[in-house]
Amino acid sequence: MNSLERTQKLKQKASELGFELSGATPAVPPPSYPSFLDWLQKGYAGEMAYLERRKEARGNPQALLPGAKSVFCVGLSYNPSPEHSPLLEKHPISCYAWGRDYHQVLGEKLEALSDYLCRKLSPGARAKWYVDTGPVLERGYAAQAGLGWRGKNTLLLNRRFGSFFFLGEILTDAELSADAPVDDLCKTCTACLDACPTGALEEPGLLNAVKCISYLTLEHRSPLPEGAALHGYLAGCDLCQTACPYNANAPAGREKAFEPSPEILGLTRETAAQMSESDFKEFSRNSALERIKYPMWLRNAGLGRE
Ligand code: SF4
Ligand code: SF4
Structure with missing residues (x-):
């Protein structure tokens, strides 16, 4: 199987697992890494000392998985349903935390996806997955993999799905076919x-x-x-x-575990x-x-x- 076929099958499996978005990019430091270092230097990370502690790893995927060739990025929407979206105006908890812990929900899906990659698509390949907590610049990789662009609010934004989605990544030594980044569509909006x-x-x-x-x-x-x-x-x-106008018409997330x-x-x-x-x-x-x-x-x- 060539890398294009492997990537297409992996995307198909990601979709079957419920991920709305997926894409691949090479396992090299994302272009956003120098800005990340500059941001840390300015003290904008506050008390998030863990960002400073593992800053080198964030720029070096080889430190996380020697021989890594690809990063496969996925997005899972948690956009509230029309029934619950009115709560956005008044609820004291951000909607990302209305349902089950996303680390668990995405973790189960990424485990299944990694297993499929390393057993079926590329037997013997190695893979490590991350959801938010690992030393991975996930928005930078997701932007490179074409899942969306970095909005002026710093979040990853997709033309169709807006920004209410969680990101996850699989770092692997399997060859995947890279996707292209998409255009920044924030334009003059502020x-x-x-x-x-x-x-x-x-x-x-x-x-x-x-x-x-x-x-x-x-x-x-x-x-x-x-x-x-x-x-x-x-x-x-x-x-x-x-x-954000891109969230106004985004479809509701399908993952029941994220319902309040x-x-x-x-x-x-x-x-x-x-x-x-x-x-x-x-x-x-x-x-x-x-x-x-x-x-x-x-x-x-x-x-x-x-
Ligand atoms: S940057 Fe966004 S999340 Fe942070 S305070 Fe401003 S509106 Fe709220
Ligand atoms: S489209 Fe507008 S609101 Fe959304 S991230 Fe870009 S500038 Fe911000």
């Missing part, structure tokens, strides 16, 4: 920059995480900086995505603030919110949406 209430998007495509509600609620473990406002959010922030749980549907700032530590553990079990420490949850609830 809706995301205009919608950001904290000025975290300092320039088009430049996020100062230290000012970003997503970072402050999910990653910043110290007390919040003087004057920080969470604009109603307890975890994450969707404002620069809900403002009854607990999420019933959550208010008041009920959040009243949770004991064991209540919070139960509430966040198998959810991406499990990564938030309880003291952070209470801290966020103290400044949550009125």
Whole structure:
């Protein structure tokens, strides 16, 4: 089987597993790596020290999988259904965390996809998959693999599916046929920059995480900086995505695991603030919110949406 046939079959399997988007790119440092280093240097990563610790690996896929030749990128939509999208305007939790933990959901699919690649399509090939947590510049690779372009809000944006999708990658020593990047279609739009209430998007495509509600609620473990406002959010922030015209007509995600749980549907700032530590553990079990420490949850609830 040649690399083109292998890539086509892998894309077909990715689609059968539910991924809306997929594409391949060579396992070389993505062009966004120098900007990533510059961004770190500016201190825009705040307390995310893990980014600094493994910054070399992010520019060197060979350090993760010696002999790696290709990165296969996938996207899985979590765009809320018409039934639930009105919640985007008022819910204190960003919609990425309304359902089951995406690390688990994508992890199961990527495991199956890697298995298919290394057993059926390229017997003996090696593969390692990542969802968000590995030292991989996933948006940079996904852009190179043609899944979309980097929007002015820094997120990966697809003309049809918008930006409410999770990314995953398979790094492999199998040869895959590379896809081409797509054009940047942000053009003259500035809706995301205009919608950001904290000025975290300092320039088009430049996020100062230290000012970003997503970072402050999910990653910043110290007390919040003087004057920080969470604009109603307890975890994450969707404002620069809900403002984006490419999300307005994007189809709803098909993955049932990302639909809001009854607990999420019933959550208010008041009920959040009243949770004991064991209540919070139960509430966040198998959810991406499990990564938030309880003291952070209470801290966020103290400044949550009125
Ligand atoms: S997630 Fe919220 S705070 Fe962060 S850049 Fe987007 S709109 Fe601004
Ligand atoms: S809101 Fe406009 S500028 Fe921002 S990412 Fe979407 S299309 Fe691009």
